[in-house]
Amino acid sequence: MLIRTDEKIDISTPTGDMRVHLLRPTQDGHFPAIILFSEIYQVTAPIERLAAMIAGQGYIVAVPEVYHEYEPAGTVLHYDQAGTDRGNELKYTKPVAAFDSDTAALIEWLKHFPSCSGAIGAFGVCLGGHLAFRAALHPDIKATACFYATDLHSASLGKDKSDDSLARASEIKGELMMVWGQSDPHVPYEGRRTIRDRLEKANLTLEWHEVDGQHAFLRDGAPRFDAALFLQAMSWTNALFQRSLTRV
Numbered sequence: 104m105l106i107r108t109d110e111k112i113d114i115s116t117p118t119g120d121m122r123v124h125l126l127r128p129t130q131d132g133h134f135p136a137i138i139l140f141s142e143i144y145q146v147t148a149p150i151e152r153l154a155a156m157i158a159g160q161g162y163i164v165a166v167p168e169v170y171h172e173y174e175p176a177g178t179v180l181h182y183d184q185a186g187t188d189r190g191n192e193l194k195y196t197k198p199v200a201a202f203d204s205d206t207a208a209l210i211e212w213l214k215h216f217p218s219c220s221g222a223i224g225a226f227g228v229c230l231g232g233h234l235a236f237r238a239a240l241h242p243d244i245k246a247t248a249c250f251y252a253t254d255l256h257s258a259s260l261g262k263d264k265s266d267d268s269l270a271r272a273s274e275i276k277g278e279l280m281m282v283w284g285q286s287d288p289h290v291p292y293e294g295r296r297t298i299r300d301r302l303e304k305a306n307l308t309l310e311w312h313e314v315d316g317q318h319a320f321l322r323d324g325a326p327r328f329d330a331a332l333f334l335q336a337m338s339w340t341n342a343l344f345q346r347s348l349t350r351v
Contacts, residue, residue, distance in 0.1 A: 105129045106158045108151070113176065116208040118201050122176040123209060124151070124166040126158040127218060135222040135348035136163040136213045138206065138238060140231030142319070143190025144180040145170060149322045150228075157226065160341050161349075163219055167209055169234065170197065182325070194230055194254075199237075199261035206238045214243070222348040224277075226340065228321055229253055229289075233260055236279075237268055245277040246347035248340045251287050251318050256294030269298060272305040278347045279309050282336060284316035312339065 110125040124146050128134055137157055141150045145168050158164040168176065170193045180186035213219050224246040227235030232252030239247035260266040279302070283295055290298075295313065302309050314320070314335075317327040321336060 104159050104161055106155060108155055108158075112212075114208055114212045116171075117204045118172045120176075121171040121205055121208070122168045123212075124154070124168075125163065126151075126154045126166070127163040128158065128161060132218070133220040134161055134163050134218060135224065135344065136165060136216070136219045137344065138209055138213070138223065138225045138235075139164050139166045140225065140227035140234040140238070141166060141169060142229040142231060142322075143194055144182060144186055145174070145178060145190075147179055147182070149324060152323060153228075153321060156337060157340065157344075160344070162344065163213070163216070165209060165213060167205060169202070169205070169230070171205075172197065172201065190230075194260070195262065195264055197261060199266045202234055202261065203237060206234070206241060210238075210241060210243050220348075224248075224344050224348050226250075227252070229319060230260075233266075233268065237266075239275045239277060239279055240268075240271055242276060246280075246343050247275075247277060248280045248282070248343055250282045250321060250336070251284055251290060252281070253289050256290060256297045269301050272301055272307065275305070275307055277308070278343060279307050280312070280339065280343050281309070282312045282314065282339070284318055284320050285313050286316065287318040289318050310339070310343065312336075 113120040154164045225235040225238035226248045228250045232249040235249045254260040320329045
């Protein structure tokens, strides 16, 4: 399916305008929407390609700039030490409530976007995996794919490094898919067990995958990229969204 990749919009949030990168099919029709939450580096080239991969399956993909209050619109942090330090600094500067209000504003915008079918899901990697998990707490999110979500087991997202994400897991009503690399130093075995135990107790519609991969194994062009796992992960993702967002 051919897609448009050149659209950028600025939507109003309680903490200021937020730049959103929009990728969607070129053909007429109504399509489910996916909010894609990026790593700490914002909308990098690998994130754009990941978004295009999902959009090409027949979805409107909206990628917000998660640090819009702190960096000018269009800012991309580099995959180097300075970019990593800045991304991590902002991850622990921005209040969790502001991450949530951004998501709520984008969901509301998508619900009124003419090409959107009204079905909305979430997808995220690294920081974005945690933000996608928090998006799943919103009643309008029907399906969520979280890849190697950081700070979830430690409840340390946001200002003061304190969040209630995992504690609120029972509020998730849509399908949830969690994917982890077994060699991920950011979410070790004990952390994954903490998350799995909590989600099992919450009695969710849960799909859980642990693969022989490292952190950020979806990021193409990087040393940890695993092409075979990428294709497998996209197959899982598309199956999740097809059954949850496209069936009436």
